[in-house]
Amino acid sequence: MTPTDKAGAAPGTLRDGRRLRIRTGDGRGVPLPLLLPALAGLAFLLVPLAGLLVRTPWHSLPGLLAGAQVWQALQLSLICATAATAVSLVVGVPLAWLLARVEFPGRGLVRALVTLPLVLPPVVGGVALLMALGRNGIVGQWLDSWFGITLPFTTAGVVVAEAFVALPFLVISVEGTLRAADPRYEEAAATLGASRFTAFRRVTLPLIAPGIAAGAVLAWARALGEFGATITFAGNFPGRTQTMPLAVYLALQSDPEAAIALSLVLLAVSIAVLAALRDRWVAAG
Amino acid sequence: MTGNHGAAAEEARAGFRADGLDARLVVERGTRPGGGAAFRLDVTLTVAPGEVVALLGPNGAGKTTALRALAGLMPLTEGHLRLDGVALERTPPESRPVGVVFQDYLLFPHLTALDNVAFGPRCQGASKAAARAQAAAWLDRLGLAAHADAKPRKLSGGQAQRVALARALATHPRLLLLDEPLAALDARTRLEVRAQLRRHLADFEAVAVLVTHDPLDAMVLADRLVVVEEGRIVQEGSPSDIARHPRTDYIAQLVGLNLYRGKADGHTVRLDTGPLLTTTEALTGPVYVAFPPNAVTLHRDRPTGSSARNLWRCEVGGLETHGDQIRAVLTGELPLVADLTTVAAAELDLYPGAEVWAAVKATQTHAYPV
Amino acid sequence: MTRTVRRNHRNHRTLHAAGAGVAALLALSACSSSGGSAAAEPDSPASAGGSDPGKVTGDVTVFAAASLKESFEKLGREFERQHPGTKVTFSFGGSDSLAASITGGAPADVFASASPRTMKIVTDAGDASGTPATFVRNRLQIATLPGNPDKIGSLKDLTDPNLKVVLCDKTVPCGAAAQKALDASKLELTPVSYEEDVKSALTKVVLKEADAAVVYRTDVKAAGEKVEGVEFPEAAGAVNDYPVTVLEDASNPVAAKAFIELVQSPEGQRVLTEAGFLQP
Numbered sequence: 001m002t003p004t005d006k007a008g009a010a011p012g013t014l015r016d017g018r019r020l021r022i023r024t025g026d027g028r029g030v031p032l033p034l035l036l037p038a039l040a041g042l043a044f045l046l047v048p049l050a051g052l053l054v055r056t057p058w059h060s061l062p063g064l065l066a067g068a069q070v071w072q073a074l075q076l077s078l079i080c081a082t083a084a085t086a087v088s089l090v091v092g093v094p095l096a097w098l099l100a101r102v103e104f105p106g107r108g109l110v111r112a113l114v115t116l117p118l119v120l121p122p123v124v125g126g127v128a129l130l131m132a133l134g135r136n137g138i139v140g141q142w143l144d145s146w147f148g149i150t151l152p153f154t155t156a157g158v159v160v161a162e163a164f165v166a167l168p169f170l171v172i173s174v175e176g177t178l179r180a181a182d183p184r185y186e187e188a189a190a191t192l193g194a195s196r197f198t199a200f201r202r203v204t205l206p207l208i209a210p211g212i213a214a215g216a217v218l219a220w221a222r223a224l225g226e227f228g229a230t231i232t233f234a235g236n237f238p239g240r241t242q243t244m245p246l247a248v249y250l251a252l253q254s255d256p257e258a259a260i261a262l263s264l265v266l267l268a269v270s271i272a273v274l275a276a277l278r279d280r281w282v283a284a285g
Numbered sequence: 286m287t288g289n290h291g292a293a294a295e296e297a298r299a300g301f302r303a304d305g306l307d308a309r310l311v312v313e314r315g316t317r318p319g320g321g322a323a324f325r326l327d328v329t330l331t332v333a334p335g336e337v338v339a340l341l342g343p344n345g346a347g348k349t350t351a352l353r354a355l356a357g358l359m360p361l362t363e364g365h366l367r368l369d370g371v372a373l374e375r376t377p378p379e380s381r382p383v384g385v386v387f388q389d390y391l392l393f394p395h396l397t398a399l400d401n402v403a404f405g406p407r408c409q410g411a412s413k414a415a416a417r418a419q420a421a422a423w424l425d426r427l428g429l430a431a432h433a434d435a436k437p438r439k440l441s442g443g444q445a446q447r448v449a450l451a452r453a454l455a456t457h458p459r460l461l462l463l464d465e466p467l468a469a470l471d472a473r474t475r476l477e478v479r480a481q482l483r484r485h486l487a488d489f490e491a492v493a494v495l496v497t498h499d500p501l502d503a504m505v506l507a508d509r510l511v512v513v514e515e516g517r518i519v520q521e522g523s524p525s526d527i528a529r530h531p532r533t534d535y536i537a538q539l540v541g542l543n544l545y546r547g548k549a550d551g552h553t554v555r556l557d558t559g560p561l562l563t564t565t566e567a568l569t570g571p572v573y574v575a576f577p578p579n580a581v582t583l584h585r586d587r588p589t590g591s592s593a594r595n596l597w598r599c600e601v602g603g604l605e606t607h608g609d610q611i612r613a614v615l616t617g618e619l620p621l622v623a624d625l626t627t628v629a630a631a632e633l634d635l636y637p638g639a640e641v642w643a644a645v646k647a648t649q650t651h652a653y654p655v
Numbered sequence: 656m657t658r659t660v661r662r663n664h665r666n667h668r669t670l671h672a673a674g675a676g677v678a679a680l681l682a683l684s685a686c687s688s689s690g691g692s693a694a695a696e697p698d699s700p701a702s703a704g705g706s707d708p709g710k711v712t713g714d715v716t717v718f719a720a721a722s723l724k725e726s727f728e729k730l731g732r733e734f735e736r737q738h739p740g741t742k743v744t745f746s747f748g749g750s751d752s753l754a755a756s757i758t759g760g761a762p763a764d765v766f767a768s769a770s771p772r773t774m775k776i777v778t779d780a781g782d783a784s785g786t787p788a789t790f791v792r793n794r795l796q797i798a799t800l801p802g803n804p805d806k807i808g809s810l811k812d813l814t815d816p817n818l819k820v821v822l823c824d825k826t827v828p829c830g831a832a833a834q835k836a837l838d839a840s841k842l843e844l845t846p847v848s849y850e851e852d853v854k855s856a857l858t859k860v861v862l863k864e865a866d867a868a869v870v871y872r873t874d875v876k877a878a879g880e881k882v883e884g885v886e887f888p889e890a891a892g893a894v895n896d897y898p899v900t901v902l903e904d905a906s907n908p909v910a911a912k913a914f915i916e917l918v919q920s921p922e923g924q925r926v927l928t929e930a931g932f933l934q935p
Contacts, residue, residue, distance in 0.1 A: 187378070191378050191381075192453075194408045
């Protein structure tokens with residue numbers, strides 16, 4: 001059981017025969033109406049993962065993972081998710097700042113629109129991206145004829161699709177942090193001669209760095225698992241647009257064992273990255 | 286110090302100066318959905334270079350609004366703002382030669398004390414090295430050289446206050462604004478920091494405006510007090526003038542005086558609330574009459590043969606300790622506040638609801654025209 | 656009668672699931688794959704033999720390959736007209752996912768697959784009742800942009816590096832068939848994408864993101880004016896058989912059998928041929 005207190009060893013130990021006492025940090029008991037749903041929620045999240053682990057064909061795992069395509073897909077996934085996170089940061093942090101700090105008519109509407117990709121089925125998002133940025137899309141046709149850029153079926157297209165679904169997570173997270181941050185620091189900076197941009201760069205940005213980091217992690221995780229928008233907008237070609245989720249999905253069609261093996265790799269890598277990042281930030285904060 | 290500035294202040298009030306501060310600040314705020322009432326601030330301020338003016342007033346009087354308007358953090362609804370002859374109404378805060386010491390200092394938590402102070406010079410275009418050199422000099426001047434590398438959360442309240450002052454001064458402002466500069470400090474630190482701040486303000490050659498609700502801070506730090514109540518100036522003058530001649534209940538309470546308004550006819554003043562009061566000054570027309578709480582003597586029975594001509598029948602409304610004395614709040618013919626020793630209070634057997642006679646000698650009162 | 660049997664069958668499963676307790680999800684899947692056939696066996700003959708064999712009634716659930724959608728919906732309406740009191744419920748999808756659902760215990764009476772391979776998954780799991788029968792065949796076609804602006808006339812034309820061609824992924828039937836045709840003609844074709852199913856391959860051409868796709872005739876036909884179909888001779892060597900079967904676990908095997916009979920009847924074949932299918 002995870003909830004133990006830091007103060008002593010007494011709570012969490014078995015006493016009175018078989019009763020496990022669970023206590024909060026201040027030594028008070030955890031009320032059952034909170035504990036039971038919490039444990040149910042935890043089980044709900046963990047049991048499917050356990051199922052994955054139990055059904056993993058461990059003996060044939062090395063053979064399944066030996067294929068170059070697995071590592072190619074993993075590498076592509078990591079690169080694209082990171083690039084999509086970078087894109088989200090570059091446009092998302094200023095967007096969050098705009099939503100949090102600047103009053104303009106229709107701000108509520110803009111905020112709702114920003115969160116739209118959250119509720120949009122990703123496949124629809126992919127189709128929408130094709131309509132906008134595809135070879136015949138309303139913007140894409142100009143990209144094509146002026147710069148010779150076509151995004152569908154390219155790695156850049158994967159990044160675009162992932163950024164599209166990941167950006168709202170970052171914007172919402174950063175906006176929340178900005179709203180919680182004291183805007184008077186920006187005023188203090190202004191009285192010291194800092195332009196709004198300088199104040200943002202030298203004061204606000206460092207202050208909300210933890211929030212940005214948290215938003216970036218969310219966005220990265222979302223991008224890493226992205227499937228629908230990616231396969232719809234960027235297609236599926238090994239080494240170019242076939243990310244791990246696509247590889248897993250297609251493997252599932254023909255070889256469920258391989259799909260499980262691939263999922264395991266994706267899980268392991270994301271857990272490793274998230275844990276490493278979290279430790280670093282917790283230590284820094 | 287006061288003598289030096291007195292003449293300048295006189296000149297400033299006459300409005301002939303091109304340097305210093307000359308402002309009429311009007312800020313209107315409609316009723317807000319959050320429940321904030323409509324508010325209008327309308328104050329006129331002229332301050333000479335080298336002069337320290339304190340905006341004194343109760344909470345919600347509009348002092349901080351005035352300060353924010355001066356800093357450019359809040360737009361003026363109307364009015365003007367000239368500093369050394371330059372109109373600043375439309376200048377954004379970052380372009381105003383204004384330095385601000387905020388109430389809770391707002392030191393940037395992610396920067397060291399040195400980098401906090403260097404922030405202003407950096408923004409004004411100094412190189413990183415030059416800005417840090419300047420910052421180091423300021424910290425040194427304020428006795429903070431040893432704390433240059435400390436992050437704000439490692440600084441004591443008094444140190445943080447001085448870093449905030451150094452940060453504001455490092456931009457060489459022509460107008461220094463201090464918002465409740467001592468409010469965040471505990472009583473002991475406050476005494477020490479108040480004395481230091483007074484010295485630094487005395488050295489400051491440009492205009493300084495501070496906002497406070499503490500009369501002692503205002504009187505110690507400022508050359509001139511501007512008392513603001515409900516968005517408008519109710520009284521202005523030197524600390525001693527204001528302390529002696531309060532014109533509102535708020536100021537009277539601040540400086541610890543009983544204050545009444547009435548109509549004088551020679552040595553007798555008919556107070557607006559009814560009773561008569563004898564004074565030493567012979568005046569005619571509307572006047573204020575003030576006397577300190579310790580000028581009041583209390584008696585359980587009507588005193589006989591007392592020389593005091595001012596005698597009222599009152600009831601004890603409440604008792605509180607005030608320093609080493611007891612302060613009695615009296616209601617009745619004339620509401621007033623009286624201070625007496627603990628022994629006297631015990632001898633008189635005072636309790637809320639007790640009936641007493643309050644007497645004040647005419648020589649202890651002070652009357653002055655409205 | 657069928658209704659009662661059905662309910663019993665359901666209850667049986669529910670009890671299994673409930674008995675497993677906390678890990679409901681796991682228990683359910685375990686129960687349905689192992690216990691499903693055993694539970695159904697005593698029920699199914701009873702319902703088939705006990706009722707009037709000529710009387711077709713009740714609900715019938717058909718799992719069918721996505722490419723059969725239009726024709727099967729038409730046939731479903733026809734079935735309900737011929738047998739008043741029946742109701743046909745369809746679940747269309749990729750043959751692989753449908754097969755996975757069936758072996759996972761999804762309740763269905765009929766499975767119509769787009770490839771013998773996916774049907775084999777079901778028969779290997781012992782979930783099919785009897786031997787599946789091929790009821791139609793489908794053949795590949797090249798879908799090009801309307802008016803065929805790139806003048807594509809053969810499979811070889813698709814190897815032009817300036818063309819953006821999409822294929823189905825090799826793991827899905829249309830991709831496997833296309834690969835077979837390419838291999839037979841010893842052609843090397845690098846597509847821009849291996850799509851996850853035939854509809855998304857076609858969509859790329861409909862949206863003009865790709866210049867051509869290798870899909871089924873039926874898909875080209877269903878897309879109407881939005882794409883143009885080009886026949887190619889190599890397709891003859893890679894024809895897809897569509898098998899259909901009653902499922903072991905069927906709750907209404909009588910109606911299931913009747914539906915398959917309709918699909919195989921001249922009328923059913925006419926509807927399917929109209930949609931672009933070939934007769935077996």
